[in-house]
Amino acid sequence: MGCPVAGVLHGPDRPTRYHSRIDTRSRAAVLGRPRPTDLPALAITQFPLKLAARRMIAPTVAHLSFTRDDGQPLDFIPGQFIQIHFEYADGTATKRSYSLATIHDHAMGPGEAVDVAVSYVPGGAATALFEGMEIGDTVQATGPFGRFCLMPQDTNRRYLLIGTGTGVTPYRAMLPLLEKAIAERGVEVVLLMGARTPAELLYGDDFRAFADAHPNFRFVPCFSRELPADPHPDVRHGYVQQFLGEFAPGEGDIAYLCGNPDMVDAAFEALKGVGLPVPLIRREKYVSSK
Known part of the structure; x- marks a missing residue:
């Protein structure tokens, strides 16, 4: 959070x-x-x-x-x-x-x-x-x-944002604050976004346009089932947690996890396993019921 x-x-x-x-x-x-x-x-x-x-x-x-x-x-x-x-x-x-x-x-x-x-x-x-x-x-x-927000006291070098499904909606709202953090303190941002197919990738055009305009922001869509016909070089095939090693956090980085509970739990354990302190892992689980 x-x-x-x-x-x-x-x-x-x-x-x-x-x-x-x-x-x-x-x-x-x-x-x-x-x-x-x-x-x-x-x-x-x-x-x-x-x-x-x-x-x-x-x-x-x-x-x-x-x-x-x-x-x-x-x-x-x-x-x-x-x-x-x-x-x-x-x-x-x-x-x-x-x-x-x-x-x-x-x-x-x-x-x-x-x-x-x-x-x-x-x-x-x-x-x-x-x-x-x-x-x-x-x-x-x-x-x-809610408190799943960017904090004004953050002094981190990088944000690692991980989301699946509608769990990416908070990150869309955060784009202006991330733009400010990039401009004012040179922060880097990686967004790992999971979906089964390109049709289920939410707000992908918004995130890609933001990444194209901001070199410090990297948008990495991860498709577990079907890839786009002409994938961007940053597209990955698999689940978001499979690519944490590629984007492993460094000292002082802050991670946000939002979406499917299984993904959040798996990513949380993986981030702890590479030494990221628990207070620097901010998480929110989305569960569905009728």
Whole structure:
């Protein structure tokens, strides 16, 4: 996490996370701007989100854009998530958590949209909710929450970002802060991103464009099943954890792990095995249930 927190679970249809909200002083420090006065209430008070846009970015993943429908801003630190509140068919209250994927380099104002990536799961309650929504419909939400963030006190030489599936959404939101870190302190960044096929690679165009524009950022897609027809030289065939040796962290490097629990566990053990201290491994697991 932004500060290491173990045992964090989150899923594409039923994400559940067991970490606390980053406090507002840290929010201001991370983004280098005044602290929004309404942020403390966001963690405990539900607010309406209106669906502004929807598009499929993979066969079973939707990119959804929402705006707050109460005239207030929804600001967040890249790496944080929101919770969507709704009811099962029997009226039982439930909620799901979704990492915010919005690329932004400023304090979000009223009416500005935030983005999430939602994996559609057959028979999933949240899947039914989102598939049934029309543009302009609203849902209730809380947040932002979470500490899976870049920290302003970081002095590392390199970030090693590892993600699978919708676990790459926090990294998309982090791009402006990574750009700032590259410019201000010459940090290097390697993003190892896992997918089964090219069609399931989320936000690949965004990451490739960022890598092309920033020599210190290396984007390494890892495909476990099918390779692209004309693969980039940085494309790999296999699982992300298979290539940790190629990009083994050095002293003081910081690693982020996000996505499939098996991948997170395997990568965590591998990174410990090569001597990376546990406090420098920030992780978040995504698990799915109906």
